Amino acid sequence: MRLPSALSFLIDEAIDAPDGDAFLTSLAARLAADGLPLTGGALTQAAPHPVIERRIWLWRADTGRVIEALGLAGPLDPGPAQPTNIARNWLGNLGAGSVQEDFAGGRSDGAMLSWVADRPFSETETELLREVARFAAAPLALLAARSTLSALLTTYLGRRSAAQVLAGRMRRDPGETIRAVLLFADLRGFTELSETTDGKDVIAALDAWFDRVAGAVHAFGGEVLKFIGDGVLAIFPIGERDAAAACDAALRAVAAARAGMDHLQTVRAAQGAPPLSFGVALHLGNMLWGNIGTADRLDFTAIGPAVNLVSRLEGLCRPLGHTVLVSGAFAAETKQPLIPLGEHGLRGIAAPCAVFTPQS
Template sequence: MQLPSALSFLVDEAIGVSGADGFVSQLGVRLIEDGLPLCGGALTQAAPHPIISRRTWLWRADTGRVVEALGIGLGEPDDTDHTQIGRNWLAELGTVFMQEDFVGGTPDCAVVIWAVTRPFSEPELNLLRQVARFAAAPLGVLTARSTLAALLETYLGRRSAAQVMAGRLRREPGETIRAALLYADLRGFTELSESVGSKEVIAALDAWFDRIAGAVHAFGGEVLKFIGDGVLAIFPIGERDAAAACDSALRAVTAARMGMDHLDRIRAAQGQPPLPFGTALHIGEMLWGNIGTADRLDFTAIGPAVNLVTRLEGLCRPLGRTVLLSGAFAAETTQPLIPLGTHVLRGIAAPCEVFAPQE
């Protein structure tokens, strides 16, 4: 006896589907092949993430397209019906039918909702009940994968998380990345940490990282490392050219400065000291890979470009500037700059031309 198309998919193929978007669209197509009157579907999964509480993938049968909607929720989970976004969207397509079977027996995992053009018949409902049973295993695997990916990205960053997920668990040279590099560091943080309580120190660090890392991400960059109170980020060159990467890096710095100015005003009103910082921008190649012991590894960035950008940031205080750019970076950006002469950087053989953005 031949299995219905949807059950055949769940038994033989679904475990290998890479993402929830592919799962909901392929399952929907197979159910239509089995005669079910679907016009859309939604799959909602819990998301163990510092900001995102739920992820929902919305599928339209007429176009085959899948779009993702995020449920934002900070703090402890509540009793909110996180499938509501799927219900509202599918209600525009047809009658909403909610699959009551949750993966793992709890709504904290996954739930599927279908939109139909007419009510289901009893045989169709029986098929959906079987689909719910057979979908539990592959959906459980998808949920576990997305949980692992979210946790790795939270603690390692997107680039490193992808390498860990791909099984790169040994010491190896890694990849060479050409990018605009950004290094930013708080000034006087040691003095601050010795003059206020630990909670105030952590709050100050979080506020600083929110603004600098948020600006980097907003303009297409990637934060590679938090180093004490410093941040190393890149704006990769590839899909965009060097000039575009450099301009994006400069815009990110401008946004971060505006955010920090606003934060300093808030801190001043609360009787707290400001959080001055320095930022350096450079362009070049860096090596990104695994280093460490045989059983304890870390991803790190090395190379002359990394050395230069960190040393260049050290000139911010003596030159009285918040942002400094290398000559190589200045040659690529389209933004107007102020030349500050040629300077010797500690540990760097060749003197470096230094520029600053116009205020």
């Protein structure tokens, strides 16, 4: 007796599926080849992520393509039924007959496959889908484990470092040279704040600060490399976009972060909390992103003259009376109007640095 194409896929090939998109696309194609009158399908799976609770992949038979929806976690989550409702409502628009199978034993973190057809499923078709659910459990468990590892590494290490770890870089090496716009942002008076404020309130203030600056960086195509105490080191790589575009993105991110902080200051003032002052510096140059540390405890770290300069430049924000400062190297590439503030010596750096600030 010939094994259905869908079961052959699950036994021999599904373990190599890189993600839920590829898994659902291939499985749906096999089921269609087995004669099932599918018009759509959905895969819902738990997502170990600080913001996303579940990921939902939605497949249409008429296009053969998959789109992804997200079920949000935490305060953004409208309710535990949200992911199921997303799949059910979407599939409900594609056909009259449907069957759903939960192949994670009913656990809340399990996966669910849902299918819809242009007619009710026959008893034989329903049994095949139940078999598919049982055989899909193992490859989907592996897919979930891979997703968990990737999400955890990205959450704690950042996208660039996570990719390096997943690729197996586990030894000290000189790293890669990255040409980029560097952003360094730092809270002022954090030591005093931490000594005069309850610990939970300090953490809440730090989280709010990082949300504004890191959120703005990511929104404009940048990447946070490090949280350093109350500071943030981020980059806007030059490569797919030129230096002028990277500078423009960095300035837009800074403007968005300042707007977010202005709103936060209003909220904190209404709560009787002290204001959070900060400084931001931008520089353009080459940095070395290396895997350094001891033989058995490593960390991806940014080093080089450009990193030193941008952190020292931020230290001039308070004495010069400006929230945002940019270097001469940055000013030479940007098309945005800047105000020159003269040349200034930076601690530990031999040559003076031309310093500018945005007009707005």
